[in-house]
């Protein structure tokens with residue numbers, strides 16, 4: 144069976160999550176989703192500040208962080224079914240930052256897809272007559288490798304908003320982490 148994710152037992156990740164939460168709450172534009180986008184890259188200043196910690200936590204895997212973003216949602220609409228269609232990374236590592244309990248990344252097989260250009264990216268969406276079949280799901284409670292080029296949606300606990308995760312890009316294909 145295809146693996147869509149894998150939870151990683153890496154000590155020390157909580158410090159990355161805490162520092163990122165401290166950063167995000169300072170920037171109301173990010174915390175309140177003022178640009179209307181869910182996916183927000185970290186500023187290069189903050190990225191450079193936190194990279195040594197990220198690289199130290201993930202050093203057992205021999206990988207180095209090249210970029211990082213946060214994903215901020217106020218409702219499940221902000222994480223509706225899509226495929227990232229990323230040319231640079233099939234997998235990323237997600238960390239829980241805030242309100243990720245009782246919230247799931249759900250993976251689907253999708254029978255028909257269309258390309259969709261939003262403000263910044265060309266993603267893939269299910270076509271109008273697509274049949275979408277739920278194949279797996281994961282609650283993000285620890286660092287988790289995620290297949291972002293398979294269709295996924297994020298269903299959040301609406302009682303606890305915003306829901307925030309951090310998503311990390313690395314210099315290597317992370318597929319080996321799922322084996």
Ligand SMILES: [Fe+2]
Pocket residue numbers: 225226227291295
């Ligand atoms: Fe995504």
